[in-house]
Amino acid sequence: MTSPKFKPGQSGNPNGRPKDKTPATILRKSIIEDMPEIILALIKQAKNGDVAAAKCLLDRVCPTLKPQAITIDLPVNGTLAEQGNEIIRATLGGLIAPDIGSQLITALSHQSKIIETTDLVKRIELLESKNEH
Numbered sequence: 182m183t184s185p186k187f188k189p190g191q192s193g194n195p196n197g198r199p200k201d202k203t204p205a206t207i208l209r210k211s212i213i214e215d216m217p218e219i220i221l222a223l224i225k226q227a228k229n230g231d232v233a234a235a236k237c238l239l240d241r242v243c244p245t246l247k248p249q250a251i252t253i254d255l256p257v258n259g260t261l262a263e264q265g266n267e268i269i270r271a272t273l274g275g276l277i278a279p280d281i282g283s284q285l286i287t288a289l290s291h292q293s294k295i296i297e298t299t300d301l302v303k304r305i306e307l308l309e310s311k312n313e314h
Contacts, residue, residue: 253277253285261293 186193201210212219226234253276255267265286272282 251281253281261289261296265289 201207220238223234223238227238253271255264255271257264259267268277268282268285268289271277272279277285
């Protein structure tokens with residue numbers, strides 16, 4: 182059996198990792214030094230119609246807009262099927278965006294499962310209470 186190369190609790194590299202010597206750090210420093218010229222070149226390219234350069238600049242200056250909640254006015258009475266039909270009509274008619282319509286239909290589907298489960302629990306409880314007597 183060979184003895185360990187290093188003693189327990191003693192670092193094999195007492196001076197630690199060399200500072201500012203990793204390839205990523207060297208590249209980062211180089212980019213920082215040349216940043217003004219890089220930005221000016223991107224601006225020039227964007228002005229000349231380079232869409233990728235324009236996107237690069239805009240993504241840094243104007244972050245992507247987050248979706249905002251919108252108010253939807255639909256009748257909430259009637260069966261779930263009738264409500265689903267209203268959502269589909271509103272989506273096809275352009276009153277609701279397709280992704281919102283899809284989310285509403287999914288919500289109705291989940292609601293139907295909740296109602297179904299609740300009804301089944303009530304029926305089982307009723308049957309169990311009748312069998313106890």
